Amino acid sequence: xxxxxxxxxxxxxxxxxxxxxxxxxxxxxxxxxxxxxxxxxxxxxxxxxxxxxxxxxxxxxxxxxxxxxxxxxxxxxxxxxxxxxxxxxxxxxxxxxxxxxxxxxxxxxxxxxxxxxxxxxxxxxxxxxxxxxxxxxxxxxxxxxxxxxxxxxxxxxxxxxxxxxxxxxxxxxxxxxxxxxxxxxxxxxxxxxxxxxxxxxxxxxxxxxxxxxxxxxxxxxxxxxxxxxxxxxxxxxxxxxxxxxxxxxxxxxxxxxxxxxxxxxxxxxxxxxxxxxxxxxxxxxxxxxxxxxxxxxxxxxxxxxxxxxxxxxxxxxxxxxxxxxxxxxxxxxxxxxxxxxxxxxxxxxxxxxxxxxxxxxxxxxxxxxxxxxxxxxxxxxxxxxxxxxxxxxxxxxxxxxxxxxxxxxxxxxxxxxxxxxxxxxxxxxxxxxxxxxxxxxxxxxxxxxxxxxxxxxxxxxxxxxxxxxxxxxxxxxxxxxxxxxxxxxxxxxxxxxxxxxxxxxxxxxxxxxxxxxxxxxxxxxxxxxxxxxxxxxxxxxxxxxxxxxxxxxxxxxxxx
Amino acid sequence: xxxxxxxxxxxxxxxxxxxxxxxxxxxxxxxxxxxxxxxxxxxxxxxxxxxxxxxxxxxxxxxxxxxxxxxxxxxxxxxxxxxxxxxxxxxxxxxxxxxxxxxxxxxxxxxxxxxxxxxxxxxxxxxxxxxxxxxxxxxxxxxxxxxxxxxxxxxxxxxxxxxxxxxxxxxxxxxxxxxxxxxxxxxxxxxxxxxxxxxxxxxxxxxxxxxxxxxxxxxxxxxxxxxxxxxxxxxxxxxxxxxxxxxxxxxxxxxxxxxxxxxxxxxxxxxxxxxxxxxxxxxxxxxxxxxxx
Numbered sequence: 001x002x003x004x005x006x007x008x009x010x011x012x013x014x015x016x017x018x019x020x021x022x023x024x025x026x027x028x029x030x031x032x033x034x035x036x037x038x039x040x041x042x043x044x045x046x047x048x049x050x051x052x053x054x055x056x057x058x059x060x061x062x063x064x065x066x067x068x069x070x071x072x073x074x075x076x077x078x079x080x081x082x083x084x085x086x087x088x089x090x091x092x093x094x095x096x097x098x099x100x101x102x103x104x105x106x107x108x109x110x111x112x113x114x115x116x117x118x119x120x121x122x123x124x125x126x127x128x129x130x131x132x133x134x135x136x137x138x139x140x141x142x143x144x145x146x147x148x149x150x151x152x153x154x155x156x157x158x159x160x161x162x163x164x165x166x167x168x169x170x171x172x173x174x175x176x177x178x179x180x181x182x183x184x185x186x187x188x189x190x191x192x193x194x195x196x197x198x199x200x201x202x203x204x205x206x207x208x209x210x211x212x213x214x215x216x217x218x219x220x221x222x223x224x225x226x227x228x229x230x231x232x233x234x235x236x237x238x239x240x241x242x243x244x245x246x247x248x249x250x251x252x253x254x255x256x257x258x259x260x261x262x263x264x265x266x267x268x269x270x271x272x273x274x275x276x277x278x279x280x281x282x283x284x285x286x287x288x289x290x291x292x293x294x295x296x297x298x299x300x301x302x303x304x305x306x307x308x309x310x311x312x313x314x315x316x317x318x319x320x321x322x323x324x325x326x327x328x329x330x331x332x333x334x335x336x337x338x339x340x341x342x343x344x345x346x347x348x349x350x351x352x353x354x355x356x357x358x359x360x361x362x363x364x365x366x367x368x369x370x371x372x373x374x375x376x377x378x379x380x381x382x383x384x385x386x387x388x389x390x391x392x393x394x395x396x397x398x399x400x401x402x403x404x405x406x407x408x409x410x411x412x413x414x415x416x417x418x419x420x421x422x423x424x425x426x427x428x429x430x431x432x433x434x435x436x437x438x439x440x441x442x443x444x445x446x447x448x449x450x451x452x453x454x455x456x457x458x459x460x461x462x463x464x465x466x467x468x469x470x471x472x473x474x475x476x477x478x479x480x481x482x483x484x485x486x487x488x489x490x491x492x493x494x495x496x497x498x499x500x501x502x503x504x505x506x507x508x509x510x511x512x513x514x515x516x517x518x519x520x521x522x523x524x525x526x527x528x529x530x531x532x533x534x535x536x537x538x539x540x541x542x543x544x545x546x547x548x549x550x551x552x553x554x555x556x557x558x559x560x
Numbered sequence: 561x562x563x564x565x566x567x568x569x570x571x572x573x574x575x576x577x578x579x580x581x582x583x584x585x586x587x588x589x590x591x592x593x594x595x596x597x598x599x600x601x602x603x604x605x606x607x608x609x610x611x612x613x614x615x616x617x618x619x620x621x622x623x624x625x626x627x628x629x630x631x632x633x634x635x636x637x638x639x640x641x642x643x644x645x646x647x648x649x650x651x652x653x654x655x656x657x658x659x660x661x662x663x664x665x666x667x668x669x670x671x672x673x674x675x676x677x678x679x680x681x682x683x684x685x686x687x688x689x690x691x692x693x694x695x696x697x698x699x700x701x702x703x704x705x706x707x708x709x710x711x712x713x714x715x716x717x718x719x720x721x722x723x724x725x726x727x728x729x730x731x732x733x734x735x736x737x738x739x740x741x742x743x744x745x746x747x748x749x750x751x752x753x754x755x756x757x758x759x760x761x762x763x764x765x766x767x768x769x770x771x772x773x774x775x776x777x778x779x780x781x782x783x784x785x786x787x788x789x790x791x792x793x794x795x796x797x798x799x800x801x802x803x804x805x806x807x808x809x810x811x812x813x814x815x816x817x818x819x820x821x822x823x824x825x826x827x828x829x830x831x832x833x834x835x836x837x838x839x840x841x842x843x844x845x846x847x848x849x850x851x852x853x
Contacts, residue, residue, distance in 0.1 A: 429697040436653060436772075437710045437762065438687030447713070452700045 044534070051531030054524040055287035057272040057280050060126035060138060062254060063097060063112060064119045072126055072138045072254040073099035076109070100128070100136035101253060108521060122273045125155045127251070130268040131261065132173075133298060135521075139251040139259065147246045159271065162249060166263065169244050173264040176240040179233050181485070186492060187226045187233075192390075194219040200385035291528065295485055296503075300512055301522050305529060310487050311400070311480070311502035312536060316469045318404035318498075319411070324461050326408065327415025328450075334416070335423040336445055348420075355413040363474025366406030371398055371478060375499075394499050398479030400488045401498035406478045407471060411464035418463065422456025423449060458548040462541055469537045472506045480504045482511055505533040583843045586823050595840045596627065597830030600817060606631040606800040607652065607770055612666035614647060614656070621647055623824045624666070629770065634792060634801040636815035636832065638808065638848070644824040645804045649772050652802065653689045654682050671769060687714070690763025691772040695779045696755035698747035698762075703739050706747045706758055710766035725765050732798075733761035734791050753784025757791060764799065771795070773803040777810065789814045808848055812836045820844050 018024065058074040065071075076096045093114040100108065129137040143150040143158045144165075152158045201215040247263040267290070270283045294304030338344045375395035379387050383394040395401075426449050434444040472480075481501040488500045513526040582592045605628030614622040621644045629635050637645040650656050652668060654675065668675040675685060687710065698706050705712070707726045716722060726743070730736040735757045739750070747758055756776060763771055773792070777785040792814045795801060805811050811818050812832060819829040828835065828844040839845045 427697070429693060429695055430699060432655060432658070432693065433697040433699065433759070433762075434709070435655065435658065436686060436689075436691035436693075437713065438683055438766070439709075439713045440683050443713045447709075448699050 047527060047530050047534060050524070050527035052528075054528045055284050055291065057128065057270055057275070057283045059122055059272050060128065061097070062121050062123050062126065063117055065112070066116050066118045070254050071097065071099050071110070072123075073097040073110075100138045124274050125159070125271060126273055127159075127269055127271050129251070129261070129266050130302070132265045132267055135298065135302065137251070137259070137261075139253050142250040142252050142258065144263075145248040145250055145260065148248075150250075158249070162263070162269065165247060166266070166269075169247060169263050170267070172240045172244050176237050176244075179237050179240075183233055184230070185486075187230055189492065190222060191226050194222040196385040196389060199389045203385060203388065292532075296483065299516065300482065300508060301516055301525060305503075305505065305508060305532065307485055307487055308503040308505045308508050308529075309532070309536065310489070311484070312469060312505045312533070313540075314488050315400060315404050315407070315502065315504065316465055316540060318400065319407045319468045320461055320465050322404055323408040323411050323415050323464055324457070327412050327460065327464075328419050328457055330412075331416045331419035331423060332445065332450075335420050336441070336449070351413050351416050355417075358473075359410055359471055360473040360477075362406055362410045363477035366402055366409070366474060366478040367398070370402040370405050371396060375399070375402060398477065398481075398501055399499040400479060400502050403475055403479040403502070404498075406474050407468040410471065410474065411468050414464045414467065415457075415460040418460025419453070419457045422453035422460070425456060426452045455548045455552045458544060458551065462544040462548070465540055465544065466537055469540065470506055470533070472504070472510055475504055475507055480507045482507075482515075505529055505536070509533070581843060582827060582841065583822055586825050586827075591624070592825065592827075594626070594826040595828040595830075595844075596826075597828075597834060597840070599831050599834075600628060600630065600829060603628070603630040603633070605629055606671060607802070608669045609648070609652075610667045610669065612648070612651065612668060613664065614644075614651060615663040616659075617661045621824050622651070625821075625824075625826045626666075627819060627826055627829050629800060629802050630817055631800050632797055633816040634796050634803060634814060635817040635819065636811040637802070637804045637819050637821055638806075638811050639821035640847075641806070643821050645821050646774055648821070649774050649802060649804050652770065652772055653686050653691055655691070657682060687766060688769045689772060690766065690768035690770075692756070692759045692763050692774065692776045694775045696752055696759050698750070698755045698758050700746070700748060702744045703747045703750070703758065704743040707761050707765050709762055714766075729761040729765040730758075732764050732795070733757045734787065734794065735761055751784070753780050753787055756780060756784065756788060760788075760791065760795075764795070769800065771799045771801045773801060775804050775806060778806060785810075808836075808850070812848075820847060822847075 060072055061075055062070060062072050074097065076098050078093060078095045080093055094111050095114065095117075097110050097112060098108055099110060123140065125140050127139060127141055129139070131137060141155045141158045141162070143152050143155075144161050145151070152161055198212070198215050198219045201209070201212045205211050244264040245262060249261050249263050249266065251259045251261065253259060268283075268286065270279075272280070275283070291304045292309070293306050295307060296305060297303035334344060334347065338347075375393065375397065379393050379396040386392050386394050387396070430448050430452060431444055434448045439447070479501050481503060484501045484503050486497070486500055488497050488502050489495060490497070509526050509529050512522040512529070516522040585592050607629040609625055609627050609629070612622055612625045613620065625648065637648065639645050647656065651664070652670075652675070656662050656664075664676060667677075670685070670688060674680065699709060704722075704726055707729050708716070708722045711722060711725060727736060727740075730739065735754060738754060739745075739758075747755065750758060756779075760771075760773075760776070777788050780788065789810060792801065792803070796816065803815065805814075815832045817830065818832045818835040820827045820835065822843075828839055828841050830840070835844060836848050839848070
C-alpha cells in the first residue's frame with residue numbers, strides 16, 4: 001500500500017476530464033474566432049454584392065395595371081405581404097418597381113400589388129437612357145431627327161443609327177465641356193493672378209511706384225491675350241455645339257407621349273431586353289469606367305467619382321509621408337535616447353491615450369491650428385492680395401495639406417507605438433556588435449537598428465493608412481467638400497495644389513447616403529462607393545505589405 | 561620592463577599562509593594575492609590592467625585585478641560562471657559604459673594609452689579593438705557589408721580598398737573559400753559557425769590592436785567549435801588575443817597564457833603549459849582538472 005497521505009485517483013467523471021483537458025475552452029475560442037470571421041466576411045460579401053450589381057443592366061418590364069395605367073421600369077425587389085390578415089388570410093405578393101421619367105421625378109420607386117397587375121411583359125425595344133442632366137429615362141425609341149427632319153421610320157433603324165453617330169457626338173460634347181470648364185478656367189485663373197499681382201504691387205509699393213506701372217501694363221497685356229484666346233475658344237465651341245445640336249432623338253413614353261432629347265445629352269443608352277450577355281457586360285464595363293473616370297453629376301448621385309478617388313489616394317499618401325518620419329523620429333528619441341524614467345513613462349501613456357481621442361476633436365484642432373492659425377499666417381504674409389482684394393483665403397481655409405496634417409496627427413500614436421515596439425525587438429547583441437566595431441550611437445541606429453526595425457515600422461504605417469483612409473469626421477472640418485472638381489494635382493503651374501479643397505470617398509458615402517434628397521436612388525451608389533473605398537484601402541495595404549515582405553526577406557531573421 | 565608594471569604589483573604582501581585554501585579565503589571575502597608567473601612579466605604587454613575594480617551598484621564584481629596581456633599571443637581567462645571574466649573583458653573596450661550603475665577604479669592601458677582617462681574618446685578607443693561575442697551577431701546586411709562595416713562607419717568609399725580588406729579579412733577568418741561567390745547574400749543565411757567566423761572577420765578587418773573573444777564557441781556545435789579553435793591558432797602571432805572561455809580543453813589547446821579568475825579575483829596567471837601541467841597553486845590544479853568548480 002502507498003503510505004503517502006495523498007493518492008492520485010483515476011478521474012471518474014468524464015466531465016471533469018473534459019474540463020481538465022480544456023476542450024470547452026478550445027471550443028469557446030474557436031467559436032469566437034468563427035463568429036468574428038463570419039461577421040467580417042459577411043460584411044465584405046454584402047458590400048461586394050450590393051456594390052457590384054449596381055451597374056449591371058436589369059431587364060425593363062412593362063406593367064399594365066387593372067385600372068389601365070401602365071408603367072415601364074426595373075423590378076428591384078419582390079416581397080410577400082400579409083394584408084388584412086384577420087379578414088381572409090390571403091397572402092399578396094407585391095413588387096417594387098423603379099420607373100424613370102423626368103416628369104415624375106418624385107415617384108421613382110413604386111410598390112405594386114400583384115393582384116392589381118393585369119400583365120407584365122418585357123418589350124424588346126424598351127430603352128434606358130442616361131442623360132447628362134436629369135437622371136435616367138425609360139422609354140421606346142421612335143426616330144432620329146436631323147435638323148428636325150426624321151431620318152428613319154422604324155425603332156430598329158433609329159437605334160442602329162444612334163449607335164453609329166453617338167460616339168462622335170459624345171466626343172464633341174466632351175471636348176466642348178472640356179473647353180468650357182478647363183481652358184476657360186485656366187484663362188480665368190490667369191486673369192485673376194494678373195489682377196492680384198497688380199493689387200499686390202500697389203499694396204506693397206504704393207500707387208506711384210514704377211513697378212506698379214510695369215505690372216499694370218503686364219495685366220493689360222494678359223487681359224488682351226485672354227480676350228483673344230477666349231474668342232477663339234468661343235468659336236471652337238460654337239462649331240462643336242452646332243455640329244451636335246442638329247441631332248435629336250425622339251422617344252415615346254410608356255403611355256404614348258413623345259419626348260425629344262438632343263443626342264449629345266444622352267451619355268449612354270441601352271436596351272436591356274434586346275442585348276446579349278456580351279452586350280450586357282459591355283454596358284456594365286462602360287458604366288463602371290464612367291464611374292471610375294468621370295466627374296460627378298447631379299449632386300453626386302450620378303456620373304463618376306474620379307475626383308474623390310484622387311482626393312482619397314493623394315490625401316492618404318501625403319498623410320503617410322508626413323506621419324512616417326515624424327512618428328519614427330519621435331519613437332527613436334523615446335526608445336534610444338531618452339532616459340528610462342517616470343517622465344518618459346508619462347509621455348508613453350499620453351501617446352497611447354491620444355489614440356483614444358475622438359477624431360472630431362482632431363478635426364476641430366486642425367481647423368483652429370492648421371487652417372486658421374498656420375494657414376492664416378501664410379495668407380497674411382504671402383497671399384495677402386487674394387485675402388484683401390477678393391476676400392478669399394488661400395491657405396487659411398480647409399485644404400489637402402491641412403487635412404493630411406490633421407490625419408497625420410491622428411495616426412501619430414499608431415506609428416510611434418509600432419515603431420517603439422519594432423525598435424525594442426532589435427536584439428541588443430546587434431547594437432553591441434556595432435559599438436564594438438567603433439560605431440557611434442547614431443551610426444548604430446542608422447545602419448543597424450533602423451533597417452532591422454523597418455518591417456515593424458512599415459506595419460505601423462500600414463495601420464495608420466488604413467485608419468486614415470476611412471476617417472470622415474475630422475475631414476469635414478479641414479477641407480473635404482461635397483463637390484470640388486479642381487484636382488489637387490493637375491497640369492497647371494505649380495502642378496501640386498496642397499491648398500485646394502478636395503473630395504473624399506468616405507465623405508461621399510455620408511453625403512449621398514444621408515444628405516441626398518433621393519435616398520432610395522442613392523442607396524446603390526453608397527454601396528458602390530463603399531466597395532471602391534474598401535478596394536482602394538486594400539490595394540494601398542497590399543502594396544505596403546508587399547514592400548514590407550521584401551524588406552523582411554532582405555533582413556531575414558534566421559535562428560541556428 | 562614597461563612602465564608601471566613591476567613584480568610588486570602582482571605579488572601582494574599579505575599572502576595567506578601556505579596551506580590555507582585561497583579559494584575558501586576568497587569566498588569569505590578575504591584579499592588573497594595573485595600568483596603571477598615571472599615568465600609573464602618578462603614579455604612585452606599590449607594591454608596592461610592596473611589595479612582594476614568594478615562595482616555593479618553596491619556589489620563589487622572585480623577585485624583589484626592587475627595583469628599584463630602579452631603582445632601577439634593568445635591569453636585565455638578561465639574560471640567558473642559569474643566570476644567576472646566577461647565583465648573584465650567588456651571593460652577593456654568599455655562596453656560596460658552602456659550599463660547604468662557601474663563604478664570603476666583603477667585603469668587599463670592599451671599600448672600605453674590610458675583607457676579610463678576622462679578625455680578618452682570611447683568610440684575611437686573601440687576602433688582600436690575588435691570584439692567577438694558569445695552568440696554570433698552578424699548585422700542584417702550582406703556578407704560584404706558585414707566585413708567592411710568598420711570601414712564604412714569611418715567613411716571609406718573606395719571600392720578597391722573595401723574589396724581588398726574584405727578578401728583579406730575573410731581569408732584571415734578562414735571563410736573566404738566558403739563565401740567568395742555569395743558576398744552579396746544576407747549574412748543571416750550563413751550557418752552559426754560561419755556567422756561566428758564572419759564576426760571574427762569583421763573584428764579583424766580594422767586591424768585591431770587587441771582582439772577580444774567573449775566565449776566565442778559557447779553557442780556552437782563541436783565541429784564549428786573546432787574550426788574556430790583552428791582559426792584562433794592561425795591568428796596567433798598576428799593579433800594579440802584576449803579570450804574568455806568556459807572550456808578547459810579549449811584554453812589548453814588554443815591559448816599561450818591562461819589566467820584563472822575566481823569570484824572577481826585573479827588567482828593564478830602564467831603560461832598555459834605551466835597552468836595546466838604544473839600550476840603553482842593547488843587550487844588552480846584542482847580547478848583545471850575538474851575537481852573543483
